[in-house]
Structure formats: structure tokens, C-alpha cells
Amino acid sequence: MNTEAFQKIYTKITKITKATCSLKAPGIGNDEMAYVNGRPAQVVKIAGDEVTLQIFQGTEGIGTDAEVVFTGKPPMLKVSDDLAGRFFNPYGQPIDGGPEIDGEEREIGGPSVNPVRRKQPSELITTGIAGIDLNNTLVTGQKIPFFADPDQPYNQVMADVALRAQADKIILGGMGLSNDDYLYYKYLFDNAGALDKIVCFVNTTEEPPVERLLVPDMALTAAEYFAVDKHQKVLVLLTDMTLYADALAIVSNKMDQIPSKDSMPGSLYSDLAKIYEKAVQFPDGGSITIIAVTTLSGGDITHAIPDNTGYITEGQLFLRKDSDINKVIVDPFRSLSRLKQLVIGKKTREDHPQVMNAAVRLYADAANAKTKRDNGFDLTDYDERAIQFSSEYSNKLLAIDVNIQVDQMLDTGWQLFSKYFSKAEVGIKKEIMDKYWVGEDK
């Protein structure tokens, strides 16, 4: 960053922690960006004439005589159609060797959409993955995370979803993305010939953690440009939000704030909500859909990060290894898409809701039967049938390698019902049963 002639340079830092520094500087605005020895920083606290800055790249080597320059502006992103196909660092600077973007400069983390100007999401996103389309249907304008353990193939599934979702733009916000995963995404988008509709903001594991705090806001500012100004369908991928929250905790800790549950800042809910609530459907067709990843430790969803996320997002997707079929499936019990009610049976075939619920219920019966078997009890005929059903259901519908149309998923569902169960056992509304049941009742 070149300093301009009229800018005042401060050189007397009074306090330095691992992530922040303080200095005396009057007349500084809250949230303003600054550069400390050329490192980007942002104002997080002002007390009298003492200003506290969070330094995104950490404070290693920063001295009490470091040069501090204030920009007079909050963090900004230059937006234009040229963003498409480009890769940026968390400050919105190109990292792909291409030229700087020429465009309108916008504040990141701007105001919220007036709720009365939103439209109810109603457009189906098809992914071909039955565990999602059949049981947890996604809708444009939705926000939904994958809750996954670090060893699960969430980045793959997310990339599949992104490429099949027929979005106008895909914006990847990578926080603490391993370099391998970053290159994987780059390769995949390139291979699919989708590079011209991708925008990436990336902070890799090699880079300082506090920097991550800027990534979601950058990605969403770009998304708002395409959705609001260009009326496009934008899909935003945020991975991994757990690392984002960890960065929040680092900063709040360095500012001596009292931590609440799991050492997270008390404002975690509001901080995450500000990001996720950028998901929106506009009446003119533009939309922002957010698919995120929240990694769990040992599948624990009661930890503050997944817990607060769950309360904000419109459902969550769980991946699980099913040992019966040796494949990764979308867990039908713990996954949920809250907005599916807006499209299933409306934008899809009328029997969708009932087939979905009946199949999950029968799958639950199978789970109970398995517990019974594991405890050494005899199984009834029904139990046996349920177990057989469950592994076929898992293989043909829940596995993440499935790629079929929604009608095909429903037909598969009916075939499995009539193969293993009687009408009474399936327990679906009579009119629908009469219309779709395959073959004779048992």
C-alpha cells in the first residue's frame, strides 16, 4: 500500500498483543481500515483517543515505532463484471497474476436487506444427489451448511452441488482452505469449463488466521453485486466456517472480552447471522444461496459453533459413512432442509412429501431393528424386511454418488416400498397410494 502525501503517519504504538495493537490517534472512525507497517488492519475499539486495531496478518515483528496509516474507509471491494473467473486474497487483491479489478468501490459487510423487500424462496435447486433432492431439497435464497467431520468428503460434495446447481455465478470463500483443496477446486472448476462464472476469495492454511474474518464479507459483497445489480442467481460456498469462528474467538480473546460457551465470543450468534442472512431471494430473480461447511470435532453438534449455526441456517446436511453399503451417505435423520416445504410436492411431483417421510420412517424402523439385532434379540419378519429395505434405500438413494432426476428418485422409492412392505406398513394418504403403488398390495 502506497501512502499518500496528505496522510498522517502515526509511529507510537502503546500496546501490542498477538492479534491487535493500540495507539493514540484522534478522530478515527469505527471499523476503519489502516495499515501497520504495510499490514492491513481494522479499527475494533476506540476509547478516548486510544484506538485498537486488529492486524489481520498477526503482529510478529511489529515494533512500538511501527508506521500506522489510516485509510478513512472501512474495508472495500471493487466490483464489476471483471470479477468473474478471478482469484483473490481476503483483501480483494488478485492472486492469479491478473490485473487489478477496475470497478465501483463498495464497503464490505454492508447493511441488511429490508425483510419486506425479500421474496419467499420458491425455486428448486437440483443436485442429482437423492440424499439432498429427495430428503433435503435445496431452494434458491437458502443458507445451509454441511456439518461434517474433517475426514469426510464435504469439499467434493459441495463442488458437485455447485457445478450441477445451474447458478449464474459461484463464489468460493475459502477460509483456512488447505492448499491441496484450493488447487482441487481450481482444477475442478477449470475442468468443468465453469471458470468464467467462478469468483474465489481464498485464505489458505498457510496464511494468518485473523485474515479469514474478511473472507465471507468479501465473497458476499461480490455476491450482492451480481444478485442485486445484475439479477443473477449466485451460489456462495463458504468453507470452513469453523475456522472463521475460531478467528473471531482469537480476536475477542486478545481484546479481553469475557468468553461464553466453548470459549467463543458472546456475540457469535450475531456475527454468524450477519453472514448467513445475506442469503436472499429478490423479487426480480436475483438470489444469493449460501452453502457452507462447518467442521465438527468428533461429530459434536452441541459445540457453540455448530449449535449457533444450526439456529441460523435453514437446515444442515450431515454426511455419514454407511458400513452396510461401504459408501458415504447423506444422513436422513440428522439432515434437514427447512425450506424444502416450499418446493416439494409443488415444484416436484405431488407424492414427494409423503414418499420422503415414509421412507425415512421405515429407515428409522430398520435402525431400531438393527439395535435389536445387535443386542442379540430375535428379529420379526417386519424387522428383517426393514433392514433389507434400508440397505437398498441407502445404496440407491442416500449415497452421495447417486445422480438422477427427482421423478426417478420417487419411482425408486415406490419400487422399494412395494418390494418390502404392505400398504398399511407404508401408511401414506390413500389417494396417493392408489395412484403410485407399484403392483399388488401384500
Next chain:
Amino acid sequence: MADTSLTKGKITGIISNLVTIEVDGPVSQNEICFIMLGNEKLMAEVIKIVGNIASAQVFESTRGLSVGTPVEFTGGMLEVELGPGILSKNFDGLQNDLDKKEGVFLKRGEYTAPLDADRKFDFKPLAKVGDVVAAGDWLGSVKENWIDHKIMVPFKFEGKWKIKTLADAGSYTIYDTMAVVTNESGEERKITMTQKWPVKRAIKAYRDKPRPFKIMETGVRIIDTFNPMAEGGTGFIPGPFGCGKTVLQHAISKNAETDMIIFAACGERANEVVEIFTEFPELVDPRTGRALMERTTIICNTSNMPVAAREASVYTAMTLAEYYRNMGLKVLLLADSTSRWAQALREMSNRLEELPGQDAFPMDLPAIISSFYARAGIVYLNNGQTGSVTFIGTVSPAGGNLKEPVTESTKKAARCFYALAQSRADSKRYPAVDPIDSYSKYLEYPEIQEYFAKNIGEDWIDKVLDCKNWNLRGKEAKDQIDILGDDGVPVDYHVTYWKSETIDFVLMQQDAFDKIDSICPMKRQQYMLRLVMDVCNAKYNFESFEKVAPYFKKIINIFKQMNYSEFESDNFKNFENELKTILSERVA
């Protein structure tokens, strides 16, 4: 604002949405002030004062604020404007009319009038010149949608007042003078259709607040039949995410037997509010035949809107509810979710560097929650008529753990507890209200028992308790089956278990997305409870346990088809006959 006697100040510090202000005169706790940032005026509320330094929470983003920014105090607390035109509106937490705001994004510092100054209402006097009146007394009435909106003596008026002039029947705007009143000392005051009231104070312009003595029907079986809500009662719905809190609250709001619904969307998802915006104008209130939106007001402070206004939003909603209650109406107030409100308190307490209580919540959280719930209730107005505010809040316990501070504090304050269970949600048993943990204290109220005996049936409560007991026995039987194995217990255990499953599937579960099943009037609930209890109280002959489950599944299936059919229709009766045939096969 031009008043020179009002206190002024300058900002001395900023952390997130908390600012400290050095003031040049007196300030009071909870006083509203405006931060004058260039052309923008940002509203803030004083929450702590030390010497000449006031700490204020800003109801907007504080981006760009700097030390030295001037602040003007207003001398008053956060107030809402009460008057005709509140119904069907969408307000934010500070009562700004959201529809009047311009642009797609919420602009900082833009405040819009809650009421419509130009809209005319047809006024009919209810009092006459010379009458002696007090705060809350009705002077006249205007039609607002289908509600008779009463024009009242402002709640701030103390003592007795004599009506000097009163407007004739006719069409007026809300700021026209409708009456002039005088008191004994000769003071004269004008009354318009509107008045203001500070949201954090309860409106007490009524004669008496008795114990609740009536039931409020919701059309939801697990509530009406098993854990009834009283008119003027309080309840809360705690549950982990994904258990259907919001769906349940929406179901209640669609079907509840009430004159008006105020929905406080407090720190929750914007799309959920949009769902109300979209669906309520289309949905028809089964009792009046009018669109549901006509009886609904939404206070909307979603999770991405400023946190301080979130705290204000529940108070704004409660004050509007109390106002309509004073017109002799039954008001249902729903807040989703009170945990977000508590979190807003936590964020501020944290920034004030107060010593934290449990989970970093402020120490006075239980007191704040209980005094808020205490504002609900049924009241006898000055004229002897009743009005009520029924309050149901949701709680979002961190990690689904019901031992956390917000749930525990609410449990002490609310009389009905509708616990949503993860296990029920996982097996798609909706509404996921746990039939064993949940309770309604109102079932123990003699007034309510008397009400049931008189209006529903002498033996109603006994039947309900009997039904609950079967459900508990079924659970116990299931535990034994799970421990000892299917053939390790007498066949009777299986029968008991499946009876409880019948109760669960037929009465406790309800399809909120089915047109017919989603609304279950009390008469139908009564009928179904009797039928199910007949099934439970019958004795059955089974050769082996393997026959039990398929048989009861058949019964449950037919019952479910009944739930999906129009009450007492041919379809319904056919299924009932089919049920009788099946029962006659096995009943001893």
C-alpha cells in the same frame, strides 16, 4: 431537537455497538439519544451512567463513528405510538414501518412513522360530554380492519378527568382532536386517536387481573387436549434447532382462537418472516373468513438486524399487545425466540464489562425474563369487560441442553412447557412436543377444571389424564421390551406399547402441512380422544406378539386417514366403520 434545555454530549469511546458519551447535563437510565453523524441520526439508548459518562447501546451499525461525534438526548425513554393503523403492519423492533422504508437495503438512520397520518377512520363516540373518565377508559371506537379499535383516555393520564368536548360520529384522521378533558385543578388536555407509551413499562390501566379461567383453543391437539393454554396464559417452547419450534408457533398463530396476533420475530431468520408476509395474506381465519394478515401485526427484528433493537423488539411487541388488550380483545403474542433477546442482553453486558453470571449471561436475566412474562394475563377492564394477552415464547437452548440459563429462568416464569424433543424430531414425529416432559399448569387450576367440566364435558380432564397415563405405561412397556426382548415379555406388554403408539400417532402427531389435519377444532379433538380411548380401554386377544404390531398399524393407518378427512364427512364415517370392523375381529 432544538430544545436547548436538553442534554447534549460527545462520544468518547466505541466498542462495536456500545458507545460512551460525555454529557453536559442530566441523563436518565434508558433515555433515548441520537448520535449526529453528518446527515445521519443514529438512535441509541442509555444503559449505564457513571459520573458524566453515559454508556449507550446504538440501535444501528456504528461504522464510521468517531470520538467527538455530537450526541443529543431526548429526555424520554423508548416509546411506541399507539393508535388505529397498527394492524397488518410490519414494524421493526423500534416500530419503524418497514414498508415505508426505501430501497432494498435498510438504510442506517432512516426512521419511518409507525402510523399513517393521512388515513381516515370512522369514529363513533362511546362516552358523552360530562362523563368522568380515567386512563384506559373508552371514549369512542373506529373500525380498523374488522376490529372495533377503541379510542381511549391516554394511559399516561393520572387521576379523574371530565369530558369537556367529544367529537361527533364522523370521519377523522388520527391526529385530529377527538376529545378535550379537564381535571379538578382545571388542567385541560386534548386527546387524539393516538398516544405514546414507554415500552419497558407495563400498561396497568385496568381494574383487576384475575387468575386465568378460560382456555384458548389453538387447533393443535398436543396443546389443546394434553397441555391446554389458558386465555391470558403464558407458555414456552424450548427445543434444539430442527425440532419444529417455528412450525409449531406458526401453526398456533394460524388457528388460535384470538382477535389479534402479534408476532415478534426476534433475532431469527428473515426467510421465516417472509413466510408470514407471503402466507398470511392468503390464509383465511377460519372464524371470521377474513385474511389472517388482517388480524396480524409483525414486529420483525431478524438476526442480521442490529442487536440492540432486538432487545427492544420484544418490549415493543408486548406494549402493542397490552394496548389492544385494553380494548377488550383477546391478543396472542408470539415471540421467536426469547433466547436471541437474552443473547442481546449478554452481548451488551459483556461490552459493559459486567461480571458475568452463568454462561456469561447477565446476573439479572431471571428477573428480566419473569417480569416480562408477568405482563401477560387476562384482565378486567375499568368497564368490567375482559381483555387478555396470551404469551408464547420459544427458547433456543444452546446445544439443546434444557439446563441452560434462559430455559431455566423461563421455566420459572411460564406456566406451560412445550418441550420439543430431538428424538421425536429425528423420527419425524411432529409436532415434536415431548408428551411426557411437557406440562400445562393450567390443568391444575380449579377455575380451568370448572371451565372444562362446563364447556367440554364432566369427565374430560379424567379422560385426558387417563390417556396420558396410557402413554406413560406404553413407554415403560417399551423399555421392558427393549431390555428383555420381544419374546421375553408377556404379549400384554406389546399391546400396551402399541396402544401408546396409537395415542401418539393419532392424537399427539399432527400434520401441520395438511389442509385438514393442521386445524383440529375442540369438538373434533373430543371425538377423536373418545375413539382412541375406546381402543385403549378394550381388551384384545393375540396368540403371539408378532400379531400385535401389524394389527395396530392397521388401526393407526385408518385413524390417520380419518385425520386427513373432513370431520363427519362420508369419507370420515367410512373409515370409522372400517375401524369398527377391524376392532371387532380382536376385541375380547
